[in-house]
Amino acid sequence: MIRLEEQEFADIVEYMLGHYGINLxxxxxxxxxxxARELEKQGMTSFRGYLELLKKDRTGKIADEMINRLTTNYTYFFREVNHFQILKSEIFPDLFQKKQFGTVNIWCAGCSTGEECYTLTMTLREYTALTGQSASVRILATDISEDALRRAREGIYPIREIESIPLNLRQEYCHVTEDKKSFRIDDRLKENICFKRQNLMDPAAAEKYDLILCRNVMIYFDRASRRKLIKKLENCLTPGGYLLIGHAELLAKEETCLESVHPAVYMANGKERKNL
Ligand SMILES: C[S@@+](CC[C@H](N)C(=O)[O-])C[C@H]1O[C@@H](n2cnc3c(N)ncnc32)[C@H](O)[C@@H]1O
Known part of the structure; x- marks a missing residue:
């Protein structure tokens, strides 16, 4: 394996932090x-050579491959399951009532390979079937890794992943392939999702969301990038909108103007953000 010299290591750390907020x-x-494999693919014998290539490359392809390799895309269906219970019992009823004649806008930020947003659409369909309530729903699912997004759009998963999906939902939405090695997500779950590449460190677009899931993303960030991301997410919420983060990422009171309503669930209550 090609060894990473101290200066090369420092350069990669700086690049990933500066561009994507990721702390390595x-x-x-x-x-x-x-x-290792990426360097081999590019015919490189040192990280210095690879970094030169990265600097010179105007297509963005080298950077894309690096981001594909260096992001951690670990995820699974129904991860942190109590969030989906709270969605069904509190958040959906509230949002559907507020948006009877409008569209509920949802953003899945750092959606990785798609398990999270398909869990969300399964939960959403379960809720509407149970309550008879309906509203127009639009979901934007974003990630920085094109590889992860490709797999999310495809919606085909190794069979072991089916275990974490409740049986009734498996039967309804998961189609096991003939060789029984994988399963395909039903197209109905994809209907209102738009997958898009987006860097969370870029300035926020004007769009506002009633619900944002940004779970297990900022654990990989340094303090400054985490702060920047929290501010961005706050600014992207509609008044009364909800933010769900990972349970390992809880926000301190001084870090946010959002109100904590459950562990790892926050609500925009219209208060001004304090200057930190
Ligand atoms: C560990 S996964 C979390 C997936 C899912 N949200 C969950 O909780 O299971 C973190 C994802 O955040 C993405 N990510 C990291 N930094 C990002 C950035 N600056 N912009 C957009 N996505 C980013 C990674 O590519 C990765 O897919």
Missing amino acids: EKKKVLIECRM
Whole structure:
């Protein structure tokens, strides 16, 4: 395996932090392991050569491949399951009531390979079937990794992943392939999702969301990028909108103007943000 020299390591850390907010300060071995095949593919014998290539490349392809390798896309269906219970019992009833004649706008930020947004659409369909309530719903699912997004759009998963989906939902929405090695997500779950590449460190667009899921993304960020992201998410919420983050990412009171309504569930209550 090609060894990563200290200066090369520092350059990669700076690049990933500066462009994507991702903190790899303690991940030297991870970089070496995950980049090994990529360096080989590019015919490189050193990280210095690869960094030169990255600098020169105007197509953005080298950077895209690096981001594909260095992001952690770990996810699974019904991850942090109590969030989906709260969605059904509190958040959907509230949003559907407020948006009887409008569209409920949802953003799945850092959606990885799609398990999270398909869990969301399964939960949403379960809720509407149970209550008879309906509203127009639009879901934007974004990630920085094109590889992850391609797999999300495809919606085909290894069969072991089916285990975390409740049986009734498996029967309704998961089609096991003939060789029984994988399963395909039913097209109905994809109907209102738009997958798009987006860097969470870029300035926010004007669009506002009634519900944002940004779970297990900022655990990989440094403090400054985390702050920047929290501010961005706050600005993207409609008044009364909800933010769900990972349970390992809880926000301190001083970090946010959002109101904590459950562990890892926050609500925009219209208060001004304090200057930090
Ligand atoms: C660990 S996964 C979390 C997936 C899912 N939200 C969950 O909780 O299971 C984190 C995702 O965040 C994405 N990510 C990291 N930094 C990002 C950035 N700056 N902009 C957009 N997505 C980013 C990664 O590509 C990865 O797919």
